[in-house]
Structure formats: structure tokens, C-alpha cells
Amino acid sequence: MKKKEKVDNEIKKLLLNEKNIFSENHNNYVSSILLFKDYISKLKDYKILLFNEYQTFGLSLNLEYNNLILDFNNNLRSEILPYMDFRNYLYENYQTNLLSGRYFNGFFIYLFIYWEVYKNELTLDGNISNPYYGLIKLFRNDCIHRYEGINVSNITMRSSSMNLKLPSIEDDFLAYIDSKCKLIGSAGIPNQEKVNELWEEFKSLNKNE
Numbered sequence: 001m002k003k004k005e006k007v008d009n010e011i012k013k014l015l016l017n018e019k020n021i022f023s024e025n026h027n028n029y030v031s032s033i034l035l036f037k038d039y040i041s042k043l044k045d046y047k048i049l050l051f052n053e054y055q056t057f058g059l060s061l062n063l064e065y066n067n068l069i070l071d072f073n074n075n076l077r078s079e080i081l082p083y084m085d086f087r088n089y090l091y092e093n094y095q096t097n098l099l100s101g102r103y104f105n106g107f108f109i110y111l112f113i114y115w116e117v118y119k120n121e122l123t124l125d126g127n128i129s130n131p132y133y134g135l136i137k138l139f140r141n142d143c144i145h146r147y148e149g150i151n152v153s154n155i156t157m158r159s160s161s162m163n164l165k166l167p168s169i170e171d172d173f174l175a176y177i178d179s180k181c182k183l184i185g186s187a188g189i190p191n192q193e194k195v196n197e198l199w200e201e202f203k204s205l206n207k208n209e
Contacts, residue, residue, distance in 0.1 A: 003079065003117055010113040011094060014136075021109060021139035022096055028153040030181040031174040032142035033189055035134045036152045038169065040162040042131045046071065056159035059149050063107050068131055069114055072122040080118075086110050104144040108135045134169045153183060164192050167199040176202045 001009075014021065040057075043066065047054040050071050055062070063083070070077055081089065087106065090096050098106025112132035115122065122128060138144070142153050149156040167173075177198055182188050190198065 006117045007081075007113060008093075010116045011090065014109070014113070015094060015096065018136060018140065021105070021136055022098065024099055024103070025139065025141050025143060026154070027141040028183055029141045029178050030153070030183060030189060031177045032138045032153045033155055033157075034164060034166055034177065034195065035138040035169065035174070036144060036157060037162050037164040038166040039131065039134050039138075041165045042134075043068070044162070046131065056162075057150060057157075058159075060146055061104055061144075061150060063104070066108070067111060069111060069118060069122060072128075073118070076118055076121065080114050083107060083110055099143065102146040104146070105135075105139050108132050108144070109139070112136055134166070137169060137171070137174065155183065155189070164195065166195065172206075173199065173202050176205075 044054045046068055052071055055065060069080065083106075087098050087100075087110075090098060098109060100106060109132075112130060112135070115130045115132060119128075119130065135144075138152070145151050151157065177190070177195075180198060181190055
């Protein structure tokens with residue numbers, strides 16, 4: 001199958017199964033914040049793995065820096081449609097817009113699709129899962145947007161608190177987190193210790209069912 005056909009297939013899958021991610025969502029879920037933190041932790045790990053310097057984000061996100069596809073295989077630069085061309089292609093062929101302006105969702109959807117298309121050319125030792133998959137789950141409920149900093153679920157993200165890793169991003173566990181944790185300002189966001197406790201509780205509940 002040609003790469004263009006693969007791109008179209010991935011677009012169609014998202015439009016069929018994840019249509020909501022193309023909308024502007026503001027449910028302010030705790031799990032959305034944790035999914036963003038987990039992604040940044042993965043980004044840091046991959047940068048280190050590839051001997052690239054990890055740079056903390058500030059008031060905005062450097063989109064080129066988040067393109068791990070080119071970190072793994074820079075030879076793909078000439079094959080991957082530039083982001084703005086991809087946006088136009090999506091609109092012209094599928095009548096679908098990606099959120100733009102202060103929203104970053106569209107760029108990560110673009111990266112998710114191209115990772116799926118080229119994933120067999122992005123391996124080192126064994127299969128590497130799509131690092132943008134957790135963000136697709138985030139976009140079902142919320143957005144990553146810029147407003148005096150990087151915001152998720154109406155909370156400004158701080159680079160200093162981006163060391164959290166989710167033990168699982170399965171849907172039932174994310175729903176369990178949101179059933180146990182509610183945002184009150186910036187309070188209610190669990191740290192790594194609390195997330196690990198929630199994971200053990202969740203596993204225990206599922207064992208007993």
C-alpha cells in the first residue's frame with residue numbers, strides 16, 4: 001500500500017472512531033492533565049534515548065521540537081507532508097478542520113497519523129508505541145492551548161512538574177482517575193505517588209469483579 005493511501009486510511013479511522021478529537025473540548029478532566037504530563041515524560045525519555053537535548057517548554061510549545069518522527073528518522077522529512085499542507089488536504093478531501101490559533105491539538109493529530117504511517121521505520125530495538133496516542137485520548141475531552149502559558153483543563157502546565165508517568169492509559173483507568181480526582185483550582189491533581197496508589201486500587205477492584 002502506498003504511503004498516501006496509508007495516510008488516508010489513518011485519517012478515515014480517526015474520523016470514524018475519534019470524531020470528537022477534532023472539536024474544541026473543555027471538560028476539564030484530571031486525566032487530561034495527567035495524559036499531557038505523561039506525554040512530556042515520554043518526550044524527555046525519547047530525547048535522551050536518541051542523544052538529543054531535552055528542552056523544557058515555556059509559554060508556548062515548539063512544534064518542530066515535538067516532532068519525534070524526524071528525531072527517529074530525519075530522512076522522512078522529504079516524504080511527510082508539511083503541517084499546513086496537511087491541514088489543507090484534510091479540509092479539501094474530508095471537509096474537516098484542525099483547531100488552529102492558540103490550540104495545539106491539530107499538530108499532534110498530524111504527528112499521530114504520520115507516526116502510524118511510518119512506524120515501521122521508526123524503531124530502534126523492538127517496537128516503539130505511538131507517543132502521541134495518549135494525546136489523542138486527551139483530545140476526546142480537552143485541549144492543549146496557549147493562554148499566558150500552556151493550558152490543559154484550564155490549568156497552566158509547569159515544566160517543573162512534568163516528571164509524572166501513567167502506569168496505564170487504558171480508558172477504564174483514566175475514567176477511574178476522574179471518578180476519584182476533581183479539580184478545585186489547581187488542587188486535586190495527583191502526584192506520582194497518588195497515581196500509583198490509584199493504579200493499585202484500580203487493579204484490585206478489577207481482580208475482585
